[in-house]
Amino acid sequence: MGKLLLTTADAIGQALVARIAAGEFHQGDRLPAERELSEHYRTTRITLREALGQLEQQGKIYRELRRGWFVAPPRLIYNPLHRSHFHAMVERQGRVAETEVLDARPVTLDHALAQTLAMHPGEEAWRISRLRRIDGRAVLYVEHYLNPIWFPGLLTADLTRSLTELYSQRYGIQYGGVRFTILPGPLPAFAAPALKVAAGSPGLFITRINRDQHNRIIDCDHEYWRYDALCVDVEA
Amino acid sequence: MGKLLLTTADAIGQALVARIAAGEFHQGDRLPAERELSEHYRTTRITLREALGQLEQQGKIYRELRRGWFVAPPRLIYNPLHRSHFHAMVERQGRVAETEVLDARPVTLDHALAQTLAMHPGEEAWRISRLRRIDGRAVLYVEHYLNPIWFPGLLTADLTRSLTELYSQRYGIQYGGVRFTILPGPLPAFAAPALKVAAGSPGLFITRINRDQHNRIIDCDHEYWRYDALCVDVEA
Incomplete structure (x- = not known):
């Protein structure tokens, strides 16, 4: 002493x-x-x-x-060139995936989103907001914007499921080409609370514009990730 | 008043x-x-x-x-699948690129780097540390690790030049396949000062493992970016 x-x-x-x-x-x-x-x-x-x-x-x-x-758990290895079958990807890495639907509704397209989806400003798209967890930890807040013309009745489907599977099984639509951008930056106030971090905490904003087997743009994803939840890994 | x-x-x-x-x-x-x-x-x-x-x-x-x-200037649009001809990429976007060589020397490979380069721990590789600027602003601290067997005499060359050009013109080596990972996270103390930010500031750590036209691993890059300097953009 x-x-x-x-x-x-x-x-x-x-x-x-x-x-x-x-x-x-x-x-x-x-x-x-x-x-x-x-x-x-x-x-x-x-x-x-x-x-x-x-x-x-x-x-x-x-x-x-x-x-x-x-x-901290290990980071998810994520290849944005592969279709975001989130549950399959997470489970292949020996972990447990969960999806919670936060919101699903028609929204009016602004100029930027209309351009992204090859639609017109003022037209209606569907927005599905989901929170995704790995081993119980919220890691990804994602907004999917869909062109409704390809997906009649989708908003009443079980949206906790993989959209990839739903597209394929219900609409015969397969994913084709993809373009993605990765923008590191502070998490916005609408995404941070669901991820249980302070707004402005470092995050990764990933957008993906997805085409189908006929090269038509079918949807785009706005993904907001905790920066420490993933490692992007691409081989070409 | x-x-x-x-x-x-x-x-x-x-x-x-x-x-x-x-x-x-x-x-x-x-x-x-x-x-x-x-x-x-x-x-x-x-x-x-x-x-x-x-x-x-x-x-x-x-x-x-x-x-x-x-x-803030606009972010550099960066596709890691294309070979990092940094000067050409920056200039195509209407901006001015500069490269400063900070260090160039033989280093002994640790286990992780040896595995990356398909070499053996304890073997010698060459490490070139460079600082890259866009419009005068330091945005990227990069360490290139080269397998010396492919590049005799390279350390005495003008290393402010594009390595891509040097490989091609002096050694007949073209880049082939590439694998990259993107890891968002705090900038380490050895990279932050050159980028004029505090250690621990948010950054992007990009590693690229590069193969030549014969599919041999020739080098790997460890890139430390200011998070606000770039937007990764990949189409496939």
């Missing part, structure tokens, strides 16, 4: 990584509260937060608003 | 955007100092910084460490 330990942020970070590696905390586990950790390591909250911030930067832990710190 | 104006961050942001749109500030221009702006808008530094932070999130301005705020 009587000895004051001045633990550095580096040392705390290494100790936490060692505890994760030793299996004391598993992927997706919540770490003890900051107060508890700072008492355990006999350090200040400032030093502890520095340590946690370093681990966050290394992708080893992540934070959820008001919930605390969690051990 | 005697009237205290309480300007909101939103109002200041709109005023600044209007001044940029009106041509008072051009792309790449430095904005007036924060003190000057807060006096001009009769507001606190806190509110002013909130306004500047909002514009940064919208991609309209960006910050350089210790230098201040600048009007």
